[in-house]
Amino acid sequence: MVLSTSTREQIVAAADRLFYEHGFAHTSFTAIADAVGISRGNFYYHFRTKDEILAAVIESRVESTRGMLRQWETGAADPAERIRRFIRIVLTNGADIRDFGCPVGTLTAELAKLRHPARPEATAVFTLFRRWLAEQFTALGHASTADEKALHVLAFSQGVATLANAFGDEDFVHREVDRLEDWLAVQLRPADRFPQ
Amino acid sequence: MVLSTSTREQIVAAADRLFYEHGFAHTSFTAIADAVGISRGNFYYHFRTKDEILAAVIESRVESTRGMLRQWETGAADPAERIRRFIRIVLTNGADIRDFGCPVGTLTAELAKLRHPARPEATAVFTLFRRWLAEQFTALGHASTADEKALHVLAFSQGVATLANAFGDEDFVHREVDRLEDWLAVQLRPADRFPQ
DNA sequence: CAGATATTAGGACGATCGTCCTAAGATCTT
């Protein structure tokens, strides 16, 4: 903990990026060590197994997600505007998503197929978004359906990310964002002619 | 081509299932050969590289998808009912999707991360559904927005599959299916009080 | 400055990977 960014932090950052771009199983110790510019022996000093570095990456993602959600809370007092910020992630991170998909969704799917023990921890990042979105819907007066609506917004983001990655179609992402923002606007008028 | 199911067909079927359950990169020649009950040498006689077996699996999926779409066409004259059949796949294959996600979406995402040359072929399965759905919307009189609506339905299925796999929540899938069927019903009333 | 500790480099290990080869057995043709 001497340098401004310690070796350990550099390793986690490089592994995070490589897991995202190439997947967990396809990223080797050597690839991470090369990305940081250290030897495999040095890597082994900080992380003894591949599961350890995966756990560190997931923990790092949990923390950065918490930070992002906090930032959205301080940046927007209106719960609807907070939800819109989440909806627009697929635009904000558009290039990465077209290239590599959603970091949360793709890692969760991979760990499920690998039957990896860290799968629940990866899913916890989803739960973080889920609960935060549900809080916003609750604040909007939809407590009884907050979790359902949170999952709907999450499903939107995953569907858009998967197809954006498959087809690389930026216009499609814009259209779907507009569509879900319209849906959100309808939710904000609970006494409208249409139920739910 | 002597037996009712040739060795080659058995290999493709086993590889298809293993690619789905464990991912392409994580499925070895040995695992496929063991699943079929043959030696690795025999496997090599039929498929010389991993890319060859992947191409055969994708081709098999393309064909079975074409067959399924044809069956939906003969089984339902109403284009709206045909679209509903697609929407309900996430229920029909509910157990598999909760365990392993969508076969098309997860393979496409993995090949994208691996920068695999067969990525376009895997995406072609998506395109098959996309064009078929667009045809149905066109038949319903929505030619100008048929492709947009087809992508919307595709995005729904991918989002639902990803979250069903992450959370294993069957009720969520049912709710989302109901929601999209409601959306479809609204699309069928073009002169309604709501535009689009 | 000297000793203890933290950090790094680089190679070795057993296992597994995709790939390839050779030879034996099964099947078909005539």
Added chain:
DNA sequence: AAGATCTTAGGACGATCGTCCTAATATCTG
């Protein structure tokens, strides 16, 4: 029955994987 072809088995190969070990160097502590 005999020869040609198709199909199968099983092992060997080089490369890479995750893991581990040892020794050298950097840094901190007194």
